[in-house]
Amino acid sequence: MDGRVDTGAMSQDQPTAFPSSHPGSGDPAIAPATDEALLATARELLDANWTGRYTRPSQALYPHQWSWDSAFIAVGRSWYDAERARQELEALFEAQWETGMVPSIVFDPKAPPDAYFPGPDVWQSQRSPASPRGRPTSGITQPPLHARAALEVHRHAPPDQSTASLAWLERMYPRLVAQHRYLDSARDPRGTGLAAIVHPWESGLDDSPAWDRDFDRIEVPSGALPPYRRRDLDHAVASDRPTDADYHRFLYLLTLERDADYDDARVVAAAPFLMVDPLFNAIRLWSEHALVEIAGLVGADPAPHRAVARRIHDAMLGELWIARRQRFCAWDLRRNQREPEDTIVSFAPLLDPDLPRPIVAAICRELESPSFHPSREGPHYLVPTFDVRAQGFDPDRYWRGPVWLNTNWLLWHGLRQHGRNALADEIAVSSSRLVRLSGFREYFDPLDGSGHGSDRFSWSAALFTDMVMTNRSPTHEGP
Numbered sequence: 001m002d003g004r005v006d007t008g009a010m011s012q013d014q015p016t017a018f019p020s021s022h023p024g025s026g027d028p029a030i031a032p033a034t035d036e037a038l039l040a041t042a043r044e045l046l047d048a049n050w051t052g053r054y055t056r057p058s059q060a061l062y063p064h065q066w067s068w069d070s071a072f073i074a075v076g077r078s079w080y081d082a083e084r085a086r087q088e089l090e091a092l093f094e095a096q097w098e099t100g101m102v103p104s105i106v107f108d109p110k111a112p113p114d115a116y117f118p119g120p121d122v123w124q125s126q127r128s129p130a131s132p133r134g135r136p137t138s139g140i141t142q143p144p145l146h147a148r149a150a151l152e153v154h155r156h157a158p159p160d161q162s163t164a165s166l167a168w169l170e171r172m173y174p175r176l177v178a179q180h181r182y183l184d185s186a187r188d189p190r191g192t193g194l195a196a197i198v199h200p201w202e203s204g205l206d207d208s209p210a211w212d213r214d215f216d217r218i219e220v221p222s223g224a225l226p227p228y229r230r231r232d233l234d235h236a237v238a239s240d241r242p243t244d245a246d247y248h249r250f251l252y253l254l255t256l257e258r259d260a261d262y263d264d265a266r267v268v269a270a271a272p273f274l275m276v277d278p279l280f281n282a283i284r285l286w287s288e289h290a291l292v293e294i295a296g297l298v299g300a301d302p303a304p305h306r307a308v309a310r311r312i313h314d315a316m317l318g319e320l321w322i323a324r325r326q327r328f329c330a331w332d333l334r335r336n337q338r339e340p341e342d343t344i345v346s347f348a349p350l351l352d353p354d355l356p357r358p359i360v361a362a363i364c365r366e367l368e369s370p371s372f373h374p375s376r377e378g379p380h381y382l383v384p385t386f387d388v389r390a391q392g393f394d395p396d397r398y399w400r401g402p403v404w405l406n407t408n409w410l411l412w413h414g415l416r417q418h419g420r421n422a423l424a425d426e427i428a429v430s431s432s433r434l435v436r437l438s439g440f441r442e443y444f445d446p447l448d449g450s451g452h453g454s455d456r457f458s459w460s461a462a463l464f465t466d467m468v469m470t471n472r473s474p475t476h477e478g479p
């Protein structure tokens with residue numbers, strides 16, 4: 001099956017319409033579904049995963065509310081159901097901690113106790129006085145995409161909902177600010193302007209090779225964990241999911257944080273994993289720019305948000321851009337080392353609207369290199385999450401190689417904002433062809449396009465919707 005991306009007809013300057021009107025490009029393996037049919041399927045899927053207050057990422061594998069999933073889902077859904085999109089984000093922020101932290105998971109008390117592991121009985125979020133009473137959550141966070149999502153949801157509101165949407169934005173604004181100020185303070189132990197994560201789950205890219213060197217050296221003392229059963233393997237094949245060794249370390253870090261009662265100062269002081277992730281911080285910066293705009297809309301002062309954005313921008317360039325490698329690298333604060341692995345996180349700073357042009361050019365060179373775009377050599381889909389030529393590249397295992405539509409969507413936005421429309425369009429073509437070939441799967445093999453992980457995955461449906469609808473909307477204010 002030739003999944004090659006056809007770059008020939010695409011202009012560098014003009015964004016094309018979403019290039020899906022040539023389904024399959026003659027490839028019989030790809031279903032000739034129209035955008036309309038796929039949009040309808042996406043909507044049906046999102047409605048089936050809707051709980052009445054928020055959307056589950058998927059029915060079986062992720063039966064609760066996940067933080068950054070809800071941000072992606074709200075953006076996609078807002079094109080046709082702005083009210084549910086607003087509810088989605090509001091439901092999440094009802095579980096915001098007093099510190100401002102937005103937890104990575106908000107547990108559904110009605111889900112069976114064995115629906116997901118580790119569940120509320122393992123996390124025990126109530127050990128922290130800052131956690132919301134009577135609302136079990138995880139004790140860690142996820143990338144702060146929510147201000148950006150809130151702005152997009154507001155932009156998509158139909159005219160007859162503009163008053164309701166603005167009132168919602170006014171309610172959300174202080175909560176979004178609190179989320180950001182939490183990251184600026186509790187998660188910046190060196191005062192650099194960059195937020196650190198204390199668990200790979202906080203990155204959203206759990207087993208990414210971006211932090212292998214640090215994560216793999218964490219030793220789990222024998223007897224540190226009681227026996228447990230991985231529930232994820234009831235719903236997905238083991239070769240698609242993180243390894244048992246990784247899972248063991250994930251759980252060990254969880255127990256250390258729980259044993260510190262999720263007290264930020266204690267957790268940050270002792271965490272064996274303390275990582276500054278370029279993707280987490282690029283999303284934070286992108287959202288801080290969204291706060292500038294939201295402040296303007298709700299009558300608040302945008303100046304503090306501009307100042308924070310400038311600080312994050314400077315720190316990303318000063319601390320994470322490694323000129324010798326021509327790459328943004330994750331920074332292991334515990335050992336004070338930059339991680340050299342070539343992964344998707346290195347491209348995320350494209351979300352910074354002020355990224356200097358030579359750095360944009362360097363990122364594009366790498367995205368077009370045989371490590372991520374072996375187009376001239378063989379079939380493939382964009383964008384693999386790990387260098388396809390690296391040792392340890394695995395086309396099917398979670399964040400160790402597969403294409404994910406959320407990272408594609410982030411890079412698509414970042415490239416468009418820097419006028420790199422041809423490459424952005426290639427990513428859109430690949431995303432569309434993957435969905436046509438394999439459905440709204442959680443992730444995809446970049447070499448053969450096969451679908452992996454969960455089926456009927458909410459953010460894949462939502463972000464496909466957003467890419468189609470954004471390209472149909474010439475007045476879209478993007479990025």
Ligand code: DGY
Nearest residue numbers: 104105201204206232
């Ligand atoms: C999982 O369960 O795989 C999630 O990524 C953790 O939040």
